Amino acid sequence: MSELDDVVLARLVASDQRYTPARRALVAALRCAGGPVSIQEIQGLTDDLPQSSIYRNLSVLEAAGVVTRIVGNYEFGRFELAEDLIGHHHHLLCEECGAMLDVTVPPAIERQLDEALEKLAKRSGFTLHHHRLDLVGRCAQCK
Amino acid sequence: MSELDDVVLARLVASDQRYTPARRALVAALRCAGGPVSIQEIQGLTDDLPQSSIYRNLSVLEAAGVVTRIVGNYEFGRFELAEDLIGHHHHLLCEECGAMLDVTVPPAIERQLDEALEKLAKRSGFTLHHHRLDLVGRCAQCK
DNA sequence: TTGCTTGCAAATGATTTGCACTGCT
DNA sequence: AGCAGTGCAAATCATTTGCAAGCAA
Numbered sequence: 001m002s003e004l005d006d007v008v009l010a011r012l013v014a015s016d017q018r019y020t021p022a023r024r025a026l027v028a029a030l031r032c033a034g035g036p037v038s039i040q041e042i043q044g045l046t047d048d049l050p051q052s053s054i055y056r057n058l059s060v061l062e063a064a065g066v067v068t069r070i071v072g073n074y075e076f077g078r079f080e081l082a083e084d085l086i087g088h089h090h091h092l093l094c095e096e097c098g099a100m101l102d103v104t105v106p107p108a109i110e111r112q113l114d115e116a117l118e119k120l121a122k123r124s125g126f127t128l129h130h131h132r133l134d135l136v137g138r139c140a141q142c143k
Numbered sequence: 144m145s146e147l148d149d150v151v152l153a154r155l156v157a158s159d160q161r162y163t164p165a166r167r168a169l170v171a172a173l174r175c176a177g178g179p180v181s182i183q184e185i186q187g188l189t190d191d192l193p194q195s196s197i198y199r200n201l202s203v204l205e206a207a208g209v210v211t212r213i214v215g216n217y218e219f220g221r222f223e224l225a226e227d228l229i230g231h232h233h234h235l236l237c238e239e240c241g242a243m244l245d246v247t248v249p250p251a252i253e254r255q256l257d258e259a260l261e262k263l264a265k266r267s268g269f270t271l272h273h274h275r276l277d278l279v280g281r282c283a284q285c286k
Numbered sequence: 287t288t289g290c291t292t293g294c295a296a297a298t299g300a301t302t303t304g305c306a307c308t309g310c311t
Numbered sequence: 312a313g314c315a316g317t318g319c320a321a322a323t324c325a326t327t328t329g330c331a332a333g334c335a336a
Contacts, residue, residue, distance in 0.1 A: 017179065052318065053317060055300095071216070074212070090268060092269050094269075113251065116249060120248065120278065121280060124283065126235050126283065127280045129281070134274065134276075136272050137273075138272070138274050193292080193294075195293065195326090199327085202327090219324085
């Protein structure tokens with residue numbers, strides 16, 4: 001049981017939830033993925049959990065703040081571990097095959113961006129919680 | 144008939160499509176909206192076009208390069224005029240009410256960002272086409 | 287007339303939910 | 312025993328599509 005598991009367990013307990021085998025399998029699958037994964041990919045990574053269980057347990061994990069659900073371009077939903085577990089990052093999104101990969105922007109850029117966005121948001125009376133940045137293009141395989 | 148209509152007409156013709164009243168109504172609705180709008184909002188903005196016509200015509204307009212389809216946070220799809228028609232911009236996204244508003248980032252920031260992202264993309268063997276930046280938070284009304 | 291467009295209703299596909307059952311505690 | 316978690320199948324919701332009728336070139 002790794003450090004990550006400890007944190008996950010703590011958050012589930014805080015939400016009055018158990019850390020069941022199915023949930024462990026989901027967290028393990030998300031951890032080894034290099035980016036947000038779809039339900040189908042999760043089914044491949046785990047031993048064929050039924051879809052409904054995947055959806056239901058991902059909802060529980062999301063409510064506990066362990067998992068984040070995002071949506072790619074068109075397609076369906078994708079899931080990843082929460083940013084405070086794996087660090088702030090962004091995504092490379094392949095227009096050809098729909099793959100999504102994690103990518104980290106240099107802190108200097110990130111900082112400048114945050115400052116600029118904060119000003120912009122304020123100008124619109126907007127309370128900024130966070131930003132989302134995707135790099136859209138074509139991945140190495142689809143070139 | 145405005146300048147925008149001329150461009151739209153030209154692109155539709157280039158796609159072997161007509162600029163019908165329904166399509167004009169859609170373009171007009173998208174033009175007066177201050178950001179990407181949902182199908183429901185479009186239904187409110189136009190004189191109750193049937194959903195299927197809205198979807199079908201938006202597809203035609205998207206194929207002609209006039210309209211871009213994006214997807215908000217969870218919810219459903221949203222549509223806006225193509226960036227080359229209304230200019231490069233980003234979105235303010237309200238977590239509370241789901242509203243999406245256009246926002247423009249200062250060119251200086253935009254330029255630095257582009258350079259940094261281009262380097263990052265190259266490092267992953269990725270061909271960068273464009274980027275997408277959303278400011279997520281709470282809008283003035285939902286504060 | 288010929289073919290694109292329309293509008294309804296039915297089909298699709300991702301996601302959610304009802305319900306009976308299993309397995310912890 | 313009591314309650315949360317499971318898995319199937321049915322329901323839901325946005326979106327797409329088939330098809331018959333309308334309209335424009």
